[in-house]
Amino acid sequence: MRIGIVGVGAMGSTHAAAWAELGVPIAGFVATTPEHAQPLAERYGASVYPDLASLLSACDVVDICTPTHLHRPMVVQAARAGKDIICEKPLARTLDEGRDMIRTCREAGVRLLVGHVVRFFPEYVRAREAVKAGQVGQVAVVRLQRDVFRPRKAQDNWFLDVEKSGGMILDLMIHDFDYARWVAGEVETVFCQHIGDPSISPGDHALAILRHRHGAITHVEGSWAYPPPTFRTRFEIAGADGLLIHDTATTAPLAVFRHQAAGDEAGEVPVPASPLLESPYTTQLKAFYRHLMYGDPIPVTAADALAALQIALAAITSTQTGAPVSLTPLPEVEA
Amino acid sequence: MKIGILSFAHIHAESYAWHLGRMPGVEFLGIADDDPVRGEDAARRYGTRFFPTYADLLAAGPDAVVVCAENTRHRPLVEMAAQAGAHVLCEKPLATTLADGQAMLEACEKAGVILMTAFPMRFSAPILEVKALLDRGQLGKILAANTTNQGQLPRRYRAWFVDPALAGGGAVFDHTVHLADLLRWFLHSEVVAVYAQTNRIMHGDTVEVETGGLLLLTFADGAFASIDCSWSRPANYPSWGGLTMELIGQKGVVHVDAFRQNLTLYSNRDEHPSWLSWQSDPDRAMLEEFVAAITARRTPRVTGYDGYKAMEVALAAYRSAATGTVVQLPLE
Structure with missing residues (x-):
């Protein structure tokens, strides 16, 4: 299996490192500015292709790590070329785009795998296993929280362009909307409040309340309003028989105290890091690889990605209307 | 006196x-x-x-x-x-x-x-520290807050806490008012809208009142704040529960865990670890303020009106949970 990577930003380079670690040959990279792909190409002994079409002719599976608004055209092009596809989250910028991508991939007979990487983070996986094993009983109140700094890419900071990224709610909170669904089931209603005006706030910040079909309720906080290098995640799952708590603030195994200030060593885009022998991104791509090669099961489907997209878009609508939004069940998800 | x-x-x-x-x-x-x-x-x-x-x-x-x-x-x-x-x-x-x-x-x-409402959290040392920080403008204007006042099922202390005829409700009445009051005090602004979702999954077979609750409040100045008032602490939790606030300001963020000042005790004599508090007792300070206000014939730092406005938020939460809509304040 030869992989072709589209996009060489934070996710493109993270995925490239993971593929290399897994020993999967990287055929090449495509980037808007080809020179930006050169360092990665040299590092992994790959080529730089001028466009997606030429990359598709050189790879078996395409890994799309581009800004959100480009997912649909690229996935459709790859599907029509008969390639299996890995696509970064969020699946798409709009629900129609997402549905179109799923339909096109189904019609083309190719697989579409979406990088909802939180489903591969061991603390989140372990918590869900405990929930599924009944260790907290029926899930009642879930709290999910993801606090980071505003992405500060030096060039083309598309994260801050709502038309391209959907903003913090679609780019960041979607992780926890997906996880909420994974542990507490389908979501019926969403209410969300948000502050995003850069003249008022140091970064987007939002709070949402979800109601799940089976009665559980979930509180979600997403934030770009923290100073760098913050990357804090926290969750609580309270059920009829118990309570699970996770907080990166209390599970950091290292504390380093330097006499000279280390300065801000965080990258342009917040990426979580707790010492692990295998990065969750590698775990994710390994699962995708084994699924594509051997048909092994994977914990996240394109329909899951569509459902998470629907929740995030409903949250955005709620911030605009000031009212709760009821979700219409998606046939792709209910099937 | x-x-x-x-x-x-x-x-x-x-x-x-x-x-x-x-x-x-x-x-x-x-x-x-x-x-x-x-x-x-x-x-x-x-x-x-x-x-x-x-x-x-x-x-x-x-x-x-x-x-x-x-x-x-x-x-x-x-x-x-x-x-x-x-x-x-x-x-x-x-x-x-x-x-x-x-x-x-x-x-x-x-x-x-004088009518004073017993809001001891107004006299909690960590909470007072936050209040001073805010009033000195260290965080700028507060834009949003994520707050919790979660606890164990309080029936273990008094049976009537879970009796709707005597308590008026469940977790929402029990745990919303402290935070509604602190937020009004911190923000110098009134709550203008409340959205709430509640459920009765925890202890659902033993009590009639809601045990889970999440609220999202909108303030007149545009800030918004959530309150988790759930009785979501199991019987073997190390303490009765706690109160936390995370405030997002224009200049920064502050987190406060008002009951963090405790020791952790692991004892062969107990079934589970417990937290032994060493915090300053806010009840003493609250009673002293009551006495001082009476002596000086002045308005106490927490009034009956403060209690009324906090109760109004809880009542709005019940209306919102029942209707699924955002409820505007003040209530008629």
Whole structure:
């Protein structure tokens, strides 16, 4: 299996490192500015292709790590070329785009795998296993929280362009909307409040309340309003028989105290890091690889990605209307 | 100054009785309770006099009383005290209906006595530290807040806490008012809209009231804040629960965990670890403020109106949870 990577930003380079670690040959990279792909190409002994079409002719599976608004055209092009596809989250910028991508991939007979990487983070996986094993009983109140700094890419900071990224709610909170669904089931209603005006706030910040079909309720906080290098995640799952708590603030195994200030060593885009022998991104791509090669099961489907997209878009609508939004069940998800 | 306690229904009466017996300048007049077994027992334990009726205690000429009746029974005791000319410190929530709350405010106003709501968190040292930080402008304007006041099922302390006829509701009434009050105090702004979702999955087979609750409040100044009021702490949690606030400001963020100051005890004698608190006792400071306001004939730092506005948020949350809509304040 030869992989072709589209996009060489934070996710493109993270995925490239993971593929290399897994020993999967990287055929090449495509980037808007080809020179930006050169360092990665040299590092992994790959080529730089001028466009997606030429990359598709050189790879078996395409890994799309581009800004959100480009997912649909690229996935459709790859599907029509008969390639299996890995696509970064969020699946798409709009629900129609997402549905179109799923339909096109189904019609083309190719697989579409979406990088909802939180489903591969061991603390989140372990918590869900405990929930599924009944260790907290029926899930009642879930709290999910993801606090980071505003992405500060030096060039083309598309994260801050709502038309391209959907903003913090679609780019960041979607992780926890997906996880909420994974542990507490389908979501019926969403209410969300948000502050995003850069003249008022140091970064987007939002709070949402979800109601799940089976009665559980979930509180979600997403934030770009923290100073760098913050990357804090926290969750609580309270059920009829118990309570699970996770907080990166209390599970950091290292504390380093330097006499000279280390300065801000965080990258342009917040990426979580707790010492692990295998990065969750590698775990994710390994699962995708084994699924594509051997048909092994994977914990996240394109329909899951569509459902998470629907929740995030409903949250955005709620911030605009000031009212709760009821979700219409998606046939792709209910099937 | 002579101070009595009207009813020992609320668990907090234990702490107030302990302090009233030790405060300089305070004569702990006694305890009146409609449950004579409970009242006599408490009077014996705190070395004070038991009055079989509330009228008896009020006839003994208290300067002030602390009302610790069940939530739905505050009003008649507050009205009686006001008529007797006694200043009132009333346990939270101030009341469980707008009509009761308004009647209590009016009765005390008319009688010219102080009505203070027992919001001890206003006197919590970590909370006061945050208040000072905010008032010095260290975080700039507060834009949003994520707050929790979660606890164990309180039935283990008093059975009536889960009886809707006496408590007025469940987790929402029990745990919303503290945070609604702190947020109003921090933001210098009133709540204008409330959205809430509740459920009864935890302890669903044993209680009739809601045990899970999430609220999202909108303030007049545009800020928004969530409150998790759930009774989501299992019986073997290391403490009764806690209160936390995470405030997002224009200049930065502050997190406060008001009950963080504790030791962790792992003992072969206990079934689970427990937290031994070493925090400054906010109840003592709250009672001292009540006494100081009476002495100086001034408005206390926490008023009956503050209690009313916090109760209004809880009532709006019940309406929102019942209708699935955003409820505008003030309530009619």
